[in-house]
Amino acid sequence: MDAVAGAAARGQCPLPLISDLDRFVYRPGLPGLALGRLRTAEITRDLKRFRAVRAARLHVAPVTGIDPERHTVTAGGRHIPYDVLIVATGVVPDRSAVPGLQQYGHGVWDIPEALALRERLAQGARRVVVAADHTSPCVFGTYELAMMLARGAPRVTLVTTEYGPGGLIGPHARRALETLAARLGVEVHPGRRVAEVGRRGVLLDDGTAVDADLAVVSPPPAVPALAAGLGQGAARTGLVLTRASLASVRWSGLFAAGAAAAAPPPVTAHVAEQMGLLAGRNALVAAGIRRGELQDLEPSIASLLHFGRWYGLLHYLRPAGGYGPPRFRGGIGGWPLGALKDLFRRAYLAVRF
Ligand SMILES: Cc1cc2nc3c(=O)[nH]c(=O)nc-3n(C[C@H](O)[C@H](O)[C@H](O)COP(=O)(O)OP(=O)(O)OC[C@H]3O[C@@H](n4cnc5c(N)ncnc54)[C@H](O)[C@@H]3O)c2cc1C
The missing domain is CATH 3.50.50.60 (FAD/NAD(P)-binding domain)
Structure with a gap:
């Protein structure tokens, strides 16, 4: 822009x-909002604050x-x-794709979902199942939420359609996430999908029933x-x-x-x-306003995920795997990002927007 x-x-x-919407929502801050670590005002910005928007004619x-x-x-x-x-x-996530999700489950896609989850967590939960479809728009945010929850009281089960959580980024990210899950006592069901959400837990696509008093599911888009x-x-x-x-x-x-x-x-x-x-x-x-040729996308991927006080995952791939082999990659599990992550998010938002 x-x-x-x-x-x-x-x-x-x-x-x-x-x-x-007349607001920008910084979605990576939603797990922090659901867990009561960030406030709505900290992860949203009035669109008119953006220089790019001020140069535009905004239609809401x-x-x-x-x-x-x-x-x-x-x-x-x-x-x-x-x-x-x-x-x-x-x-947007297709909440109707998983029977029972709208009635019994929770999500973390937008502000209303994050606030509803926050309210539910305040009532207490002993067993939580967190599930992500790899095509979901919030797959990594869902993993982050699972690991952050596991730092607290609940026992957490993570279900993912990926062959291992983080496998989409690369084997290094998957290994780091698996190590973290093991350290935090998170039981992982890789390559599985939630087929149904009920009052007492979820049913996986292979017929496995997972008991839980709270289910957070990120369905496909x-x-x-x-x-x-x-x-x-x-x-x-x-x-x-x-x-x-x-x-x-x-x-x-x-x-x-x-x-x-x-x-x-x-x-x-x-x-x-x-x-x-x-x-x-x-x-x-x-549009003929700028001279030159159309350029191709050669993205890099950088991510900083937060899994608790002392655990996190930092990775950087350039270019991103989708458009060519990575030239450099880094994956760090157990890096002391946890305590710094909310500070990082606040500073990032304040500086960027
Ligand atoms: C809980 C969660 C945690 C995440 N954590 C991370 C993370 O830690 N790191 C990371 O890199 N990524 C993370 N992501 C993914 C990241 O948020 C998305 O990749 C990113 O938001 C995609 O950007 P986008 O601009 O394509 O879509 P969006 O951010 O969804 O923006 C689309 C915009 O279009 C507007 N819009 C939609 N439909 C219409 C319409 N019909 N008319 C007009 N306007 C419309 C929407 O209001 C919105 O402003 C997370 C996502 C979620 C949900």
Whole structure:
């Protein structure tokens, strides 16, 4: 966005920015919110505080349709024309994918879910099952939550559809997470999916029943409704199919960034940010405002996960595995990140936003 905002500020192009919320939610802070370590105000920011947003014309309304042939989007009942459109609407978890989840389970996807979980945890829980689908938009946040919970009183069981938690990042991350889980007494069910959530626990897809008085489940993402208008430009999952430049494989003047793009997982916050920067740059090239060629995405992945007072995981891959072999990687388990993590999140948010 920064490149586009700069062009808008120089009067080179109008920049309508459409968001369904007037706030930015820093999702990696949600586990901390659920556990009462961070406050809502610390992980949200008024959109108008962003320099990029101030250069734009902000419409607060959900986008309900994209017409890629006529180059218009529909939001709040208005049709807004575009020369170049960047779709960065993320994904949402499909809570209906797991029977019983909405009735008996909890999630950690957004502020209301994190606050509901916080309230439930305040009532006490002895056995907690935490489950993540690897296509879920919050798979690593879910692992983080499991490990942080295990530092307290409850016995924690972690269920993941990955062959081992963290395997998507690489074998080093998986080994570090498995070591941490063992140290914290977290029982792991790898390669398994929660088939049903009930009053007394969950049923896994292999028929195993896991007793629990609290289930936190991150289901797979729902197919975004916006994809309907994109036809062959969207995958069956509803995500936007792009080239490595993040330009649509099907439609001119259309780019996608972040979790809305059908890039290989994991699309972490760090990767989503790099995609946004590149999509903005390439959008200016496509609009003829900036000279040069479309550039390809070569993301790096950096993550700092917090698993308790003394345990954490720090990793850095460049480029990210999805687009080529990693040149450098680091995985640290048992690093003293725990006590520093909330401080880090607060400082990061204060400096960046
Ligand atoms: C609990 C949790 C913990 C996480 N922890 C980490 C972590 O520690 N490290 C890490 O790297 N990643 C983490 N992630 C993943 C990270 O948050 C995502 O990868 C990242 O948010 C994806 O960014 P995005 O911009 O694609 O989507 P989002 O952050 O979801 O942003 C999409 C935006 O589009 C808006 N929007 C959606 N639909 C519409 C519409 N129809 N019209 C208008 N606006 C719309 C939304 O309001 C939102 O502002 C975590 C995620 C969760 C849920």
